[in-house]
Amino acid sequence: MPKSRSEHLHGTLDALILKTLSWGPRHGYAIARWLEERSSAVLRIEEGSLYPALYRLEKRGWIEARWGQSELGRRAKFYRNTARGEAELSRETREWSQFSHAVSGILLSVAEAT
Amino acid sequence: MSDHNIFRPPVRQEVDEELSFHVEMRVRELVASDLTIDEARAQAIERFGDIEEVRAACRRLGEERDRRVRRGTWLSELWQDVRYGARMLRRSPGYTAIAALTLALGIGATTAIFSMVHAVLLRSQPFPNADRLVVPQSLVLETGDRWSITYADFEDWRVHAVFERVAVFQTWTANVTGAAQPERLGAAQVSSEFFEALGALPLHGRAFAPEEYEVGQPLLAVVSAGLAARMFGSPQAAVDAQLEVAGGSTQVIGVLPPSLEYPAGTDVWMPLRMGPERLQNDRRRDNFQYQSIALLRADRSLEQTSAQLGQLANAAAQLDAATRRERITITATPLTDFVVGSSLTRGLWLMLGAVVFVLLIGCVNLANLQTSRASARQRELLIRSAVGASRGRLTRQLLTESAVLATMGGVVGVIIANVGVRLLVVAAPAQLPRIEEAGISAGVLLFATLATFSSVVFFGLMPAFLAARGDGALRDDDGRSSGSRRGRRMGRVLVTTEVALSLLLLVGAGLFLRSFAEVRGTNPGVDTARLLTFNIGVQGARYNEEELRRLTYDALLERLQRIPGLSHAGIVSSLPLGGGGFYLGRVFLQDGAPEPPAGPETAAMWVVISPDYFAAAGIGMARGRHFDERDRADGVPVAIVSREFARSMFGEQDPIGKRVRSWRDENLYREIVGVVDDVRFFGADDEIRPVFYVPYAQSSWNSMLVMLRTPGDPAALVASAREAVREVDPTLAIGNVRTGDELLSTALAQRRFAATLLGGFAALALLLAVTGVYGVLAYNVAQRRREIGIRMALGAVPAGVARMVVGEALRVLLLGLALGLLGALALSRLLGSLLFNIAPTDPLTYGGAAMLLMLVALAAALIPARAAARVDPLRTIR
Numbered sequence: 001m002p003k004s005r006s007e008h009l010h011g012t013l014d015a016l017i018l019k020t021l022s023w024g025p026r027h028g029y030a031i032a033r034w035l036e037e038r039s040s041a042v043l044r045i046e047e048g049s050l051y052p053a054l055y056r057l058e059k060r061g062w063i064e065a066r067w068g069q070s071e072l073g074r075r076a077k078f079y080r081n082t083a084r085g086e087a088e089l090s091r092e093t094r095e096w097s098q099f100s101h102a103v104s105g106i107l108l109s110v111a112e113a114t
Numbered sequence: 115m116s117d118h119n120i121f122r123p124p125v126r127q128e129v130d131e132e133l134s135f136h137v138e139m140r141v142r143e144l145v146a147s148d149l150t151i152d153e154a155r156a157q158a159i160e161r162f163g164d165i166e167e168v169r170a171a172c173r174r175l176g177e178e179r180d181r182r183v184r185r186g187t188w189l190s191e192l193w194q195d196v197r198y199g200a201r202m203l204r205r206s207p208g209y210t211a212i213a214a215l216t217l218a219l220g221i222g223a224t225t226a227i228f229s230m231v232h233a234v235l236l237r238s239q240p241f242p243n244a245d246r247l248v249v250p251q252s253l254v255l256e257t258g259d260r261w262s263i264t265y266a267d268f269e270d271w272r273v274h275a276v277f278e279r280v281a282v283f284q285t286w287t288a289n290v291t292g293a294a295q296p297e298r299l300g301a302a303q304v305s306s307e308f309f310e311a312l313g314a315l316p317l318h319g320r321a322f323a324p325e326e327y328e329v330g331q332p333l334l335a336v337v338s339a340g341l342a343a344r345m346f347g348s349p350q351a352a353v354d355a356q357l358e359v360a361g362g363s364t365q366v367i368g369v370l371p372p373s374l375e376y377p378a379g380t381d382v383w384m385p386l387r388m389g390p391e392r393l394q395n396d397r398r399r400d401n402f403q404y405q406s407i408a409l410l411r412a413d414r415s416l417e418q419t420s421a422q423l424g425q426l427a428n429a430a431a432q433l434d435a436a437t438r439r440e441r442i443t444i445t446a447t448p449l450t451d452f453v454v455g456s457s458l459t460r461g462l463w464l465m466l467g468a469v470v471f472v473l474l475i476g477c478v479n480l481a482n483l484q485t486s487r488a489s490a491r492q493r494e495l496l497i498r499s500a501v502g503a504s505r506g507r508l509t510r511q512l513l514t515e516s517a518v519l520a521t522m523g524g525v526v527g528v529i530i531a532n533v534g535v536r537l538l539v540v541a542a543p544a545q546l547p548r549i550e551e552a553g554i555s556a557g558v559l560l561f562a563t564l565a566t567f568s569s570v571v572f573f574g575l576m577p578a579f580l581a582a583r584g585d586g587a588l589r590d591d592d593g594r595s596s597g598s599r600r601g602r603r604m605g606r607v608l609v610t611t612e613v614a615l616s617l618l619l620l621v622g623a624g625l626f627l628r629s630f631a632e633v634r635g636t637n638p639g640v641d642t643a644r645l646l647t648f649n650i651g652v653q654g655a656r657y658n659e660e661e662l663r664r665l666t667y668d669a670l671l672e673r674l675q676r677i678p679g680l681s682h683a684g685i686v687s688s689l690p691l692g693g694g695g696f697y698l699g700r701v702f703l704q705d706g707a708p709e710p711p712a713g714p715e716t717a718a719m720w721v722v723i724s725p726d727y728f729a730a731a732g733i734g735m736a737r738g739r740h741f742d743e744r745d746r747a748d749g750v751p752v753a754i755v756s757r758e759f760a761r762s763m764f765g766e767q768d769p770i771g772k773r774v775r776s777w778r779d780e781n782l783y784r785e786i787v788g789v790v791d792d793v794r795f796f797g798a799d800d801e802i803r804p805v806f807y808v809p810y811a812q813s814s815w816n817s818m819l820v821m822l823r824t825p826g827d828p829a830a831l832v833a834s835a836r837e838a839v840r841e842v843d844p845t846l847a848i849g850n851v852r853t854g855d856e857l858l859s860t861a862l863a864q865r866r867f868a869a870t871l872l873g874g875f876a877a878l879a880l881l882l883a884v885t886g887v888y889g890v891l892a893y894n895v896a897q898r899r900r901e902i903g904i905r906m907a908l909g910a911v912p913a914g915v916a917r918m919v920v921g922e923a924l925r926v927l928l929l930g931l932a933l934g935l936l937g938a939l940a941l942s943r944l945l946g947s948l949l950f951n952i953a954p955t956d957p958l959t960y961g962g963a964a965m966l967l968m969l970v971a972l973a974a975a976l977i978p979a980r981a982a983a984r985v986d987p988l989r990t991i992r
Contacts, residue, residue, distance in 0.1 A: 028132060029139040047140075048163035051133065055175035059182060070135075072142075077132045 013053050014062075015096065018081060018089040021063060025080040027070060028054060054079060062088050125176035129169055137162060191507075192514065199515035209487065210519065213480050217523025217569060219878065220476035222530025225554075225562040227469045227871075229535050230542070231462050232561075233552035239449050240373040242313035246410040247449040250280075250423060252402055252442050256714075263406050265388075265396040267444060268305075270426050271408070276419060280408035281308035283377075283386065286696075287817055289653050289847045290382060291358035292345030298649055298849025299341065300379040301359065303386040309336075311409045312376055316368030318342075319353035327385045333364040336383040339372040359384065361654015361845070376407070378453075378547065399430055400437040400778055408446065420446050438710055453547050461868055461948055468622060468875045471615050473565060475879050478612045479886045480573035484516065485604050486893045516574025517567075524566035528554060531562065541870070543863030605890040606926050613930025613967065614937060616876075616883035620963035621938040623869070623876035625945055625952055628959055630869040632951040633862060639793030640690050641732025645854025646828035647689060650839065650846060651817040663814040664747065666843060671724055673838045674822065677831060682823040684727030687815055688719070690793040691861040692800070694850060695819050700776040702806065704763060709777055716763045718755075718804035719795060720776065722813055728754075728790055730821040738770045738788030741809040745787075751812055754788040759804035776806070784808065798861040799950045820848075828853045865950075880970060888974040891923055895978045902982055903990030912983035919982045923975035931964050938963075 020031050031054075032047050057063045062085035070076035081089065137158050144154035159165065203210040238244040250271070252261040268282045281304060288301035309321045316336055326334055335357060342352035349369040357364045359382055370383070388396070396403060410419055423444040431439035451459070495508055503511075535552050542549045652666050667685060674683040688695030698720040703711055725741040728734075736757055745752050753774065760769040773783040790807070794800045810818070822831055832851055839846050852860075859866075895902070902915055942954035952959070 027135070029136045032136070046163035047136070047161050048133075048165060048168040051129075051136075051168050052171040052175060055172045055179065059175055059179035074135065075131070076135050077128070 015092040017053060018085055021079055021081045022089060025078045027076040027078050125173055129172040195511045195514035196518055199518040202515060213483060213519055214522045216476045216479055217520060218526035218530055220473035221524050221527030221562060221565050222534055224469045224473045224565050225531035226534030226538060227466050228561045229552045229558040230538050231466050232557055233548055234454060234546055235462055243409060248408050248410055248446040249449060249452040250406045250408055250444055250446045253445050255441055262402045263404050264399055264401050265404055266399050276422050277408040278411045279307045279311035281305045281311050282404040282406045283308060288360045289651050296845055296847035298847045299381040301382040302380045303384050305386045311407055314370055314374035317371045318349040319368030321368055322385045329387045329389045333362045334367050335364045336368040336370060337366050338375050338381045339369055341381040342369045399439050436710055465871055468619060468872055471619050472875050472878050475612050475615050475882045477569045477573040478608050479882050482605055482608045482886055482890055484573060513574050516570050520566045520570040528562050543867050545864055609886055609890050609926050610930040612883045612886045613927055614934035616879040617931055617934025617963060617967055618938050619876045619879040620967060621960055623872040624959040624963045625949055626869045626872045628952045629950040630865045633799045633865055638691055638798055639733060639791055642854030642858040644824055644828050646822040646831050647819055648848045648851040649819045650848050653816055660814055664811055667810055670842045673842055677834045679826050680822055680824050682726050682730035684730030684821045685724045685818045686727050687722040687818055689819055690795055691857055692797040693857045700779050702774050703777045705773040718759050718806045721805055721807050722810050722815055723807050724810055730823045734791040736789040736791055745809045746811050751782055751784040752787045753784040754790055754807040755786055756790055756792050756805040758792050758802045759806060760789050762804055884970050884974045887971045891975050891978040895982045899985055899990045902985045903987040907987040916979040916983040919979040920975050927968060927971050
C-alpha cells in the first residue's frame with residue numbers, strides 16, 4: 001500500500017499546485033509560500049519536493065512556464081495553468097469533495113440510539 | 115505552445131537558476147525576520163530538503179518534457195506538410211494524376227514480378243528441414259549433363275553415413291483404378307526413409323513399416339490427398355480402401371498432406387522392393403536408374419557432403435573400367451535449386467531486374483516533373499524561406515509532398531500488382547513450380563513499401579536538393595534565374611539517364627523477342643498441326659509377357675486405324691519437344707569397335723516406335739526404308755537412326771546396312787535400315803541429338819504414347835480414340851491427351867512468357883522515356899519564350915528555331931543512346947545462355963532498338979519545336 005499512498009500524496013500536491021495557479025501565474029517560491037499560508041502550516045511539505053512536481057506537471061502539459069521579472073526585479077520562472085490543467089483541477093476538486101463528503105459522513109455521524 | 119521555446123535556457127541552467135532563486139528568496143525573508151545571514155542560509159537549505167536529489171529529478175523531468183515538446187513540434191510540422199502537400203497536389207490535378215499513375219504502374223509491375231520471384235524462388239520448400247534437403251545427382255564431367263544415380267552409389271552413401279537420411283525412388287505412369295474408370299497417374303516406388311527424409315508423413319493412416327519394403331509382402335500404397343478425395347470422397351475413407359495399381363490389387367494405408375507431395379505430380383507411392391535379380395541388375399555402376407532425395411547431416415555442410423560424394427564416386431570409378439565411371443562424379447544440389455532449375459532462376463531474376471529499370475525510369479520522369487515544378491515554384495519557396503522557413507524545413511516539405519504522392523502511387527500500385535499477379539499466374543508456363551501460390555503476402559507488401567520509399571528518395575530528394583540550393587533572396591526575374599538554368603541542366607541529365615535505361619530494356623527485350631522468333635522458326639522435326647497424342651500403358655500380371663504386350667499394341671493400332679477421318683496412327687515410347695514418355699539415353703558402338711570404346715562415345719536417345727510413327731509424326735525419311743512386316747520379334751534385329759546419329763557415328767559413310775549395338779544394355783547388333791530427319795527432342799530450343807529408333811515388335815514396353823494424324827480437327831478424335839482403347843481392353847486408361855498445337859505451345863511457353871513480359875516492360879519504358887523527352891523539351895521551350903522571341907526579332911526564322919530545339923533534343927538523345935549501348939553491351943553477358951541462335955551482342959537488335967528509340971523521341975520533340983517556331987516575338991518581348 002505505500003505506493004498508492006505516495007501516489008495519493010503526489011496527486012494531492014498536484015491538485016494544490018493547480019489550485020494555487022488558478023488565481024494567476026506565480027513562480028515556485030510564491031507557490032510554496034501560498035501553500036504554507038493557506039494550509040496554516042498543517043500541510044507542511046519539504047519545500048524541495050514542490051519542484052519535481054512542477055516539472056512533472058509541465059511535462060504533462062497541465063501547466064506551462066515562462067521566464068519573467070519577479071516583484072524584486074530578478075529573473076524568475078513563472079507558471080500558469082493550461083486549459084488542460086484547469087480541467088484537471090476541476091476534476092480533482094469534484095473527486096475530492098465527493099471523497100471527503102463520504103468520509104466525513106461516516107466519521108462525523110452520531111451514533112443512533114437503539 | 116512552441117513560440118517561447120527558442121528563448122528557453124538549457125534544462126540544466128533552468129533548474130539551477132530556479133532552485134537558487136527559491137533558496138535566495140527564503141534567505142531574504144528569514145533575514146527580514148531578524149536572523150543572521152548564515153543562520154538564514156542554513157535554515158533555508160534545511161527547509162528545502164535534499165537539494166541534489168531535487169535537482170536531479172527536475173533535470174530528468176525537464177529533459178523528458180523537452181523531448182516530448184520536440185516530438186510534438188515535429189509531428190505537427192509533419193502534419194502541416196502533409197496537408198500543405200495534399201493541397202498543392204490538389205491544385206494541379208493533371209500533374210498529380212500523371213505522377214501517381216506513373217508511380218503506380220512502376221510499383222505495381224515491380225511488385226507483381228517480385229511476388230512471382232517470391233513464390234517460386236524465395237519461399238523455402240514446404241518440407242520441414244527444407245534447407246537441409248538435397249538432391250544427389252550424377253554429373254557428366256565432359257558435358258555438364260546431370261543424370262540419375264545408380265543403386266550401388268546409394269548403398270555406398272548409406273554404408274558411409276554420408277547423409278542423415280537418404281532414399282531413392284523411381285517414377286512411372288501407372289494405370290490406377292478406384293471405384294470408377296481407370297486413370298493414368300504419376301506413381302513412385304520409394305525406398306525406406308523416403309518419407310522420413312522429406313519429413314512428409316501421412317496425415318491420415320501411416321507410412322510403410324521397414325518390413326513392408328521386403329519382396330513378397332502384400333501390395334501397399336500411400337496416396338495423394340487429391341486422389342483420396344477424387345476416388346474415395348475423403349482422406350479418412352481412403353485409408354484401408356483397395357486400389358488397382360498397374361493391374362495389382364493394392365491396399366491404401368496412408369494419405370499425404372497436399373503440400374508435401376514429392377516429386378510433384380505423384381499420386382501413388384509404393385514401397386521399392388528389390389528382389390535378388392533386380393538387385394543384381396540395378397547394382398551395376400553404369401545403370402543410372404534412380405532418383406534420390408537426402409537430408410544433410412546436421413554436422414556437415416553442403417560442401418563437405420559434396421566432397422565426400424566426390425571421393426566415393428572416384429572410388430567407384432576404380433572398381434570396373436568397363437563402367438567408364440571416371441567420366442562421372444556425384445554432386446548434391448539443394449532441393450529448391452533442383453526444383454526450379456538454374457535457367458529459370460536466372461530468367462526470373464532477370465525479369466525482376468528489368469521491371470526495376472521500368473520503375474527507375476518512372477522515377478526519373480517524376481524527378482523531371484518535380485524539377486520543372488520546383489523551378490516554377492521557386493518564387494513560392496523563396497517567399498517561404500524569406501519569412502523564416504529554414505532550408506532543411508523546405509527540403510522536408512518538398513520531400514513530404516513527394517511522400518504523399520508516392521503513398522498514393524504505392525497504394526494504387528499494390529492494387530495493380532494484385533491484378534497483375536493473377537494475370538501472371540494464368541499466363542505463367544507450367545514449368546514454374548508453385549507459381550499458383552503467388553500473391554500479395556506480407557513479404558511482398560514489405561517489398562512494395564520499400565520500392566515506394568526508395569522511389570521517394572530517388573525522385574523526391576533530387577529536386578528538393580536542387581531547390582534547397584536556390585539563393586535565399588527574392589529576385590525579380592521571371593524564371594531566368596540561375597536556379598532555373600540549373601533546372602534545365604538537371605532536366606538534360608535526367609533525360610539522358612532515361613534514354614540510356616530505356617535503351618537497355620529495349621535491347622534486352624529485342625534479344626528475347628528475336629530468340630523467341632528464332633525458336634518458333636526452327637523446324638521441330640515434327641509436324642504438330644492436326645495431331646493428337648495421349649499416353650497409354652499395358653500393365654498388370656498378364657502383360658508381363660512380351661508377346662501379349664506386342665499383340666495388344668497390334669490390336670490397338672489396327673482398331674485405331676479404323677477411326678473415320680484418321681490418316682495415320684503411330685505409337686512411340688517418348689515424344690519429341692519434351693512432350694513426355696520414357697526418355698532413355700544409351701551408348702552405341704559400331705560393329706568391330708573395341709569395348710570399352712577408345713574415343714568419345716556416341717550417346718543417343720533410344721526410342722521404340724510402330725512402323726507408321728514417322729508418317730503420323732510427319733518426320734521425313736531421308737534414306738532407306740520404314741519398319742514393316744519383316745521386322746518381327748524373330749526377324750533380323752533392325753534400327754532406323756536420325757541424320758545426326760548417322761553423322762556422328764559414320765560421318766560421310768552410308769549408314770544403311772551397318773551394324774550397331776547399345777553395348778552396355780541390349781548388347782545386340784542391329785542393322786540400320788533407314789535414316790530419318792532430326793527432331794528437337796527435349797524442347798523447341800533443344801540442340802539436335804542423335805536418336806536410335808527400334809520397332810516395338812522387337813522391343814515392346816509397358817508404357818507408350820499414341821500419335822494420331824488427321825486431316826481435320828484433332829480434338830474431334832478424342833471420343834473415338836477412347837472408345838477404341840476401351841474396345842481393345844477395358845482396363846486400359848489413357849492420359850495426358852493433347853493436340854500437337856498444345857505440345858508445341860507448351861514447349862514455347864517459357865520463352866513466350868519471358869519475351870512477352872520483357873516486351874511489355876520495354877514498351878512501358880519507351881512510353882515513359884518519350885513522355886520524359888517531350889516534357890523536358892516542352893518545359894524548356896516554355897521557359898525560353900522570351901529568348902526565342904528576341905532571336906526571332908533579330909531575324910531568326912521559325913524553321914531555324916525549330917531546328918535549334920530539335921538539335922538540343924538530338925544532343926541529349928545521342929548521349930543517352932551511347933551510354934545505353936555501352937550499358938547494354940556490359941549487361942548482355944548475363945543473357946548469354948538464355949538466348950537462342952542470337953548473339954548477346956547482336957548488332958541488328960542493338961541498331962534497331964536505338965533507331966526505334968531515336969525516331970519515337972524525335973517525333974515527340976517535334977511538338978515543342980513547332981511550339982517554339984510559332985512564338986510571336988511581339989507578344990513575348992513586350
